[in-house]
Amino acid sequence: MKKEQRTIDEPRVKFLPREDGHDYCARITGIPVTPTSKPMACAFWNVRRKECTIVTPLQTGYNYLGHELRHCFEGSFHD
């Protein structure tokens, strides 16, 4: 996506691996932790301050990080 079309053109990104990563992401997104599915990563951002935070469990992967990093630039693009 072009810079001028982004939700945040140049976000400051923080990466927070946490023991309660699954539970935190479930709590802030409303996606429940079930035996077959659970949130593997999540992100939240502040457009006015151009800041974005990615939260994951302690064990994660670049696929999850990359996906959330895209949200940091492009905001909510799934819907």
Added chain:
Amino acid sequence: MTELNSCAQSAELTRRDSLLLLFSMALGDKAMAAEGPAAVKVGFLRHYKPFSYRDANGRPLGFDFDVASRVCELLQLRMDPVLDSLEGLAQRVKSGEIAWLGNQLLTTPENRRRFDFVRPAYASIQLSAVQHEDDDRDFLSLEDLLGKRLGVLAGTGVEEQARAVLGKTVKAYEHIENALHDLSHQRLDLVLEENLIADYHIRALRLPLKVAAPFAAPMTVGLGVRKGDREMQEKLSQTLQSMLKDGSLSRISEKWFGYDVSRSRVSHTASH
């Protein structure tokens, strides 16, 4: 092809005009033709800054007020705002005195018994941490706040839950502005408040604060209409969707919050 397009457009206009006329008649007012737009009564909570409130001169204003004004503009109606308590508004909606409730309410079971709700919601509202702008600590749960000074709005579920985990380090305030003021002077470590209310006050009062981590999922909210009033529900839903597409919701958001609040500020990746 041009003729076909033209016919289709004119058929569409006729259909739209008929709908508007029916809608206007359904509101119990005279047709708009010669006398200007028909009036429609829209209800708002009296003290719900920044969504609906009165200024020093008694003039109603707010984010929801501006959204409802634009809805009325698109429906070619003249808005007649009615400000009241939630109880009063619920009765007025039930009796048909007001056409809809111009504030987005939580779709709790109790509210669902009194109203039908309009989709989509036009603002993403989420309980969030508010911190001093110089504070880089990460508070993502109540457990992270053990031993810290937390400010909350008094008499809310948030106060109850926070006290259950943190006990006496929770300070409850009658007005959230006072909690934000204390936080800006670093007499608190954190305030828990809905993101849009916090964002509005931070901007309006130029406070050195920031909305940080969400503490809960986005709230499920919507405009309230009389139970069973499918026509109104659908009309408002279509109009809100038009406003999301034509950029008018974004412009109203920018005016009140400085950014587009119709978009979520959280995302996730799930395993399957």
